[in-house]
Amino acid sequence: MKLRKNGLWARRGRRRLLIAFAALVAALIGIGSGTLRHGMADQRDKPWPATSIVYQMRQDSSPWAHAEKDASRMLADIGEKRVCAIGVALDAIPVSTKIGTRYFVTDRFAVFS
Numbered sequence: 459m460k461l462r463k464n465g466l467w468a469r470r471g472r473r474r475l476l477i478a479f480a481a482l483v484a485a486l487i488g489i490g491s492g493t494l495r496h497g498m499a500d501q502r503d504k505p506w507p508a509t510s511i512v513y514q515m516r517q518d519s520s521p522w523a524h525a526e527k528d529a530s531r532m533l534a535d536i537g538e539k540r541v542c543a544i545g546v547a548l549d550a551i552p553v554s555t556k557i558g559t560r561y562f563v564t565d566r567f568a569v570f571s
Contacts, residue, residue, distance in 0.1 A: 511543040511554050519545075522552035525561040529570055532563050 515522070522545075532553050535541050545552040550562040551570065563570070 512545070515543070515545040515552055515554075519547065519552055522550075522554075522560045522562045525559075527553075527561045527563060529563050531561075 532541075532544075532551065535553065535555060536544075540555045540557070541553060542556045543554045546565075547562075549564065549566055551565050552560070552562045554560050
């Protein structure tokens with residue numbers, strides 16, 4: 459019985475096919491991630507509307523500083539789908555609910571976030 463050395467499914471052929479497939483996948487991933495990064499850059503460059511909660515959190519976070527609540531309350535609000543927006547600051551997490559309640563959760567050293 460003679461071994462085929464240059465067939466498509468011979469050892470070298472399988473290796474070449476695997477390398478070609480890996481190169482194709484790497485090229486597709488590279489193209490896709492470049493497109494994804496470009497799309498994210500477009501979103502990051504857009505200014506937030508002045509009426510958005512995120513804009514208000516960035517400009518003046520004092521309305522959230524008046525009421526402090528526990529992290530369990532924030533998690534309960536998230537679970538019951540009452541949260542409209544959540545921000546992350548250096549030492550607190552400001553939370554806005556759909557009914558307009560604003561509070562913050564203390565987060566020293568970014569342990570919770």
